[in-house]
Amino acid sequence: MAGVAGALVAIFFAATLSLGLAVVAVAAGGEIASFCTVWFDDVTRTGYFEPVATVPEHQRRGLGKAVLWEGFKKLQRMGCTRVFATAYDPPADALYGSVMSSYVLAETWLKEL
Numbered sequence: 177m178a179g180v181a182g183a184l185v186a187i188f189f190a191a192t193l194s195l196g197l198a199v200v201a202v203a204a205g206g207e208i209a210s211f212c213t214v215w216f217d218d219v220t221r222t223g224y225f226e227p228v229a230t231v232p233e234h235q236r237r238g239l240g241k242a243v244l245w246e247g248f249k250k251l252q253r254m255g256c257t258r259v260f261a262t263a264y265d266p267p268a269d270a271l272y273g274s275v276m277s278s279y280v281l282a283e284t285w286l287k288e289l
């Protein structure tokens with residue numbers, strides 16, 4: 177798998193090995209169609225989704241929402257009380273906007289080198 181989706185899948189497996197908190201939607205052919213890695217801090221009871229991706233040919237079928245809902249369930253079982261996710265483009269904003277309850281504006285500093 178090439179491009180952004182391939183890079184995200186690589187991050188997904190690295191993070192999953194150390195945490196074991198992941199949700200995967202598998203297509204009928206056996207390939208990964210959509211996934212999210214779920215991070216959880218049990219001190220603040222805060223969860224975070226990163227990365228989240230649906231392979232392009234499987235997008236717009238509700239798989240992104242489905243993996244996030246499964247992630248919410250996993251987090252709730254661990255005592256999580258709030259979940260964050262960060263989006264940088266319209267499809268990701270649409271996904272998170274469809275399942276999360278509020279938008280929190282974050283300001284990020286940048287130095288161009």
Ligand SMILES: CC(C)(COP(=O)(O)OP(=O)(O)OC[C@H]1O[C@@H](n2cnc3c(N)ncnc32)[C@H](O)[C@@H]1OP(=O)(O)O)[C@@H](O)C(=O)NCCC(=O)NCCS
Nearest residue numbers: 227228229230235236237238239240241267268270271274
């Ligand atoms: C963002 C992404 C994960 C969405 O996955 P998806 O499986 O297509 O999402 P879904 O089919 O579950 O759609 C969820 C909602 O987002 C909307 N949506 C998804 N893609 C959209 C797009 N390109 N433009 C407008 N709305 C979009 C859907 O209409 C749906 O809204 P609704 O429930 O109100 O009808 C996918 O586009 C992707 O992998 N993008 C690249 C990686 C990325 O940006 N990840 C997120 C940040 S880590």
